[in-house]
Amino acid sequence: MTPVSESPARSAPRRLPRGALIGLAGVLAALAVVWQLAAHRLQREIVAALGPRSEVESVGLAWGGVEILGLRIAAAPGSGWPAADELRAPRVVVAPDLWAALRGRFGVRSVRIEDGYISLLRARDGQLQVLPALLGRRAKPAAERSGGSLPTVRIGEVQLRGTEIAFYDASVRRPPLALRLVDMQAQIGPLALPALDEPTQIDMVVVVKGSKAGQDGRLELRGSVTGTTRDAALKLGLRRVDLLALQPYVNQVAEGGVKRGTLDLDLAPTVKRQQLHAPGHMTLSRLELGDGNFAGLPRKAMVAFMGKHDRIELDFTLEGRLDDPAFSLNENLATRVASALGNVVGLSVEGVVEGVGSVVKGLFGR
Template sequence: MLVLTVAAAVGFRLAVQELKAQVQTALGPRSEVGSLNVTWAGVEALDVRVRAQRDGRTPWPAQDELRADRVLVVPELRALLSAEVRVRRVVVDGGYVSMLRTRDGRLRVLPALTERPTAGKPTRASAMRKVSTRATLPAPPASTPAALDERLPVHLGEILLRGAVVEFFDASVRRPALKLRLEALDAQVGPLDLPRLDTPTRIDLQGQLKGAHRDGRVSVRGDITIATRDAHLAADFAGVDLVPLQPYLIKVADAGVRRGTLDLKLEATVRQQQLRAPGHLTLTGLELDSGSGLLALLAGVPRDAVLAALRKNDRLAVDFTLQGRLDDPDFSLNEDLATQVAAGLAEALGLSVGGMVEGMGSVLKGLFGQ
């Protein structure tokens, strides 16, 4: 029994050392790590940073793509001595992630890790390179598109974020890109099967959306298959400050939001690229700056009519349903949501409006990368 115990312990240490080398490679060419340690729990990386590409034609809007005080990678014991790479859990403490929605609606997350340039296939020797304190990780040779599907599969059981910060930059609504900041984010995501991402992934996150006057609560729960975009997600935005969201609401440059809050409940289902998402939107305490009179539009509805209604009851509620095919180039969640909200507001105000386009659907559309 003692011999078996010692052999198991030695095997565990050797296998975790191999996992350490794999972590070094996975972090990518623009990464820095304060220290990378092997513990009995797994591999612990401290003071992790993935720097953003700040030059070129499309510079990243933040200094870093990723930062973390501590990342713990816990392997699956049964797979340690096999050819499989199976990770039971990744725990990220004090993390920061920046995300970009491009002008054409594409959602980009951690391009240093997911958008490597084409070149030769990574070698095992490159995975064994050592990292010194605060050293920049050497860039492993990248894969060609054909070789991407031939990379060793990696299974991540779950990823836990504790006290994280996410900055979402949306270049589809204005230039420079609008920045929304989510703080105190706790999330549980998994499983993930890389590189194919063709299995359902459970998502459970909650955090605070920063505002000029108050912070709102954000919650997203459900599952999504990233490769196919099949999903069932329930999103809940409560008491969100409208000031940071005004590019989605106000389409006149000299009109702006002084104050107000938004509550939104949305349940989105995607099957075979077909989206159906009923929702309920409530605007409370909305105050607008002076604008262009009847030419200033709130989600496509004349602002004076909206303000007159708000003066009566301080609240407007709208039911809507988003529907369409995500692979249809003529379908835009931006336009569909704005049209639905405009129609709902018009009905509440006794107005007749049609053909209202553009609006505040980009944040929701970012969930699907469209």
């Protein structure tokens, strides 16, 4: 009788040769050493770059990179900066770029700011100033750099979590108008500092504080911008923003002020070679006027219209050159916008041109 052959046993799982395991362990150890060296260098650069107006509770290595606790950068005395601090953050984590380190270069993979505070100033000429203590200095080679000089560095991404923005606008009044933007969630990058000579992607959502509790709005901004050339392709959205919080802008249109109302806006600005083109759609809801006129339209006509409608909608387009100090709007376009608003209310008033131009330039131009 022929014996029945047993089925072959399942083959044992393949194992890496011992030499391969040793080689892999060596590679991982080498990467860990490179990461440590990059993190230590990053720590030194951060301490040097923060400058004499900075205060920190501690700077050290942590899981993920260099951890900065209790960071504060004070505004320069006598500079006219409208806030006491340019930046505050209880915790910042800066992660080195490992692959840049392997190539012998200095880079930052990410910067994460948690529950921070940043103040911004829009000067009387319309220029936006951000962290002058850091971004207002020229880069120098490491051999020439002294304390407080900013190194040339590429940051892959800046993450803002729960950040508050204090936006001061000196272009509409003195002292500057203060707007509070809170609970910002944003990803911004890459950033080539301090040159800002490559496109930076922006993905931002933030709450716009209203004049009273329960009247907060929302701002969303997405797209890209290049700092040096100011080329941009952005999409901006505002939802239920309290008009009372924007009174200095609104007063340029509503001669007697606005007692109540909200603003919704969709704007898609693009800038190429200093030329701005920005189609937009604006909605004014639950509008209650003061004693004066609105955008050149008689108050009586506006009250009659708003008595039958709870909102005003209009389309417009901003056009102009950013290098023009006057930042003038295209007259033909302004006329079409004015006619559209006049048609909505049932009037044709030349004063609408100036009114609409003022508010739009006040909000988004110089």
